[in-house]
Amino acid sequence: MTTPDSRGDREKVVSKLPSWLRQELKVRAVQHGIDMQDAVEAGITAWRALGSNLSPIDTSGAESFATFLPGRLWTGFRSDCKLRGVSLIQGLAQSVRVWLDSHPAPAVKRPDIVRRVVICNQKGGVGKTAVTAGTGEALAEDSTALVPVRVSKHFAALLEEDQEAANDPLALEDLPGLGQRVLLVDFDPQGHLTKQLGHAPLPMDGDSLTNHMAGDGKSSLSDLIVSIDEDRFGGRLHLLPACTDAFLLDVRLASVRAREAALERALTAVEPDYDVILIDCPPSLGLSMDAATYYGRRRPQEVPGNSGVLIVVQAEDSSADAYELLTSQIEDMRNDLALDVDYLGLVVNHYDARRGYIATSSLQSWMAIKDPRVVGIIGDLKEQKEAVRAKRPLLAYAPRCEQSVALRALAREISK
Template sequence: MAKKTKDDTPIGPTGRPYQGFPIPAPLKAHGPARIIALCNQKGGVGKTTTSINLAAAFAEYGRKVLAVDFDPQGALSAGLGIPTHEIPTVYDLLLDTKRDVHEAIVHTHVEGLDLIPANIDLSAAEVHLVNEVARETILSRVLRQVAGEYDVILIDCQPSLGLLTVNALTAAHGVLIPLECEFFALRGVALLIETIDKVRDRLNPSITLDGLLATMYDARTLHSREVLERVVEAFGDDVLETVIGRTVKFPDASVSGVPITEFAPEHPAAQAYLRLARELVARGAVA
């Protein structure tokens, strides 16, 4: 049975009282977009799953969303059912900054959600960009062309702290860190925060930490509960109240090429991502 405060408010997994985040009010106009990089140098922590489902949740609340696949594995594109062969990708935009960004934007089957896809070609980008002037700002210059058309742009970063990730952090207004509730995932967060601080100091003074998102949480295991407790102790209110549980529905939805909010809309995982979208709006991370 869930713990409660004296006034009968349920206590959430983070040890804080659950707040009821309101459904966001409709927007009268779209743009300019707030750019959020989903970043963690450790793989398998839920970055792509969160990018797909958070983007779909924002779209469900009437926001115009652009998802940017910035991982050579192209998992975000695949998870939205977009084939990436023989079409312009983010790689083409990085290497040819005179190219019209709209050539690479794909409309997904989710209303209000567009995608800039990626494929394995992106793995060569760091080699090609290393001698470019202001190489850390190339993605920023690309996204600037379309920022006025969207309310939020989500960048799904690759699991590394290389030049591509630095580009994403330089372009972003905020960073969302998905963090698996597992000990080894916790160890790398300090290094990531240090990288964000360096980018803030040298390249992007306005970047903020929008929050740490606990993912793959299993309340039945002591390990999950202890890791989440330590994260809250270390980062306090930077840890989002919404927690994403572990479920087989995520890979099932990915295979189907649709967000979980569409694949199983009543499932607790789908409701969690809708709640996450409401929380980020309530925190002011998105309009």
């Protein structure tokens, strides 16, 4: 069946494909940045040029599949299928397989230097933990599957207070997961990140990150790391759980040589296993924050923006006061130790325009700051709270919810 198409000489053609093969074609076409119809056209052209038939493909359960192809190509393809003694469905499946085999999935890009993202704000309750977990989850999603991502025009719609545009389903784009190997470090003695992801804090009488930072590690730090076992992360998402002994970290660091480098010394041994390490900082401006800032500094030969500080705020006045205190401490570290510390951006969390003028005007104030700039706006919705109650990662609990698609956009924004 063919239907004329107004776009050049192409016609709509309808046949059938197994759903698994169609999905593989859809993902691979996105990975290579081309339309599915162009991939099918290239596959049919290559199949027709073959000197012999390919091994049969199981097309049982094939479902309707429509695309646009040049009319002459489709007519010639139908004739070739008859000459070769294969059904149109089988010929199409083989053509798609030819294209897939000649266009393998691109390898996941690995950073030359492990990326270190320090997620911070000494003000409690702004949602640092949720942003840390969600960003790490978005970075670790399967690169061979498509996930919905909120495109950047969402920011403009929010600023214009146009909720209809902000919720426009066309503002979503299906993109392959990022496939990164991610370590989440719960650097907060309260252990919210650890508990939210369904794990128990490390026991006080055992080993911990605090012990390793103080030079008293009892075993390899890698022995403390646990995996977040959800299929969509494929073993790429790990957690270094918290221990309540971190309440004593500042006291213990006071007697440690080069204490600002203590976190780096502890994590160096596990860095080769990961592409990205995210630090969920405590609500503190003490020595632990100094150590986290130092860890996120730009290293020699590291490109700007590969690592740095990501600040989580809310659209209300007290966040502005806390922000000034935090950036003042970071600037002191920069100047006192001659460090290059990059700001990766601001994340406005728990945003809800229905809260009126304070929320919308505060958002505009954050957007007016150009360094660091706003790189994410995360809504205050029920799915995050439900995921915490279920002790599951948000992107596994509700992968298509508004918060999930916004967190994927944030992960891509800070990965540019």
